[in-house]
Amino acid sequence: MPNYRRAFVAGGTWFFTVNLLQRHGNNLLVREIELLRRVVQQVRQKHPFYIDAWVVLPEHLHCVLTLPPGDSDFSLRWRLIKTAFSRALPREERISATRQKYGERGIWQRHYWEHLIRDELDFQRHVDYVHVNPLKHGLVKRVRDWPYSTFHQHVVKEIYSLDWCGDVEIHVGGGD
Template identity: 25%
Template sequence: MAQPKHYESGGFPFFVESNCFERSTPFRNPVWARFFIWELGLLSSRDEVLLHAFVLMPDHFHLLLTLNQDNNEANISKVVKSLKGRSARGLNFIFEREGNLWQKGFHDRIIRVEKSIRRAIEYIHNNPVEAGLVKNPGDWPFSSYWAYADENRFKLPVRIVKPVLV
């Protein structure tokens, strides 16, 4: 099956989702989850993306990010491929395993309306609640929720750049 075409956003944020291979749940293991968060932190420190929000679930992730328009190398496909590839290679090496970690490809949507950006952030942060994993978004350890609710409580090694509208 052909992968969907990914378009450039013209400075608008991308809402990105990617699933684990065969909907496996490797990120139930907090060590695996922390490694992915570390890789996400490396991504967020590069100048090609502005990461606005994220959540890592047991079997998938959601990101809200904007490509840096000043960086001609920025490309959504390259960014997601890099994150997935680095995390898979690292985890396979650390845990001496082989095989796929991620499903091929990813889904993305360009968000152009302020209200939709707010909704995307709320959706991302409420994903663990909707999945029945926690009662409150702040109880889930692998999201950017606290970067919005109380920056002093956000302790993950990830740089969050809030959209100007928030």
């Protein structure tokens, strides 16, 4: 089994990618967006964190978040979010024997990707990545058209303009 090394920095800022277990053709996160929002808010009330940027796609999410000074336990927050979200859903997914053995659901991938933000440039690159992700995946032609993102809050705060990234035509397949 791999030995994961995590950077625990009190009051740190991290970029995360969190995936559903079954990604292909799955739209659970946008279908259950209100449940996800509610769960995140409940966890934030008991274990505060600041959302710098967040985007929810059909089968995964990306976010940049900052923990309070003196706190480095992002693992607790993700465990609580994933557990509460899973428990609120009906048991309809296929559950492997291994997951059954450990009392786990078949909703989320066990692990997630995290990256400790190192400086302002690293922060801006990751926040931009979060917001451009629906465009990157071909879900919209303009970043502003994706409703499940903090991009809209950043426009109100004048961090981005409404036409940030412009109108990009997405071409799929071969050709010129």
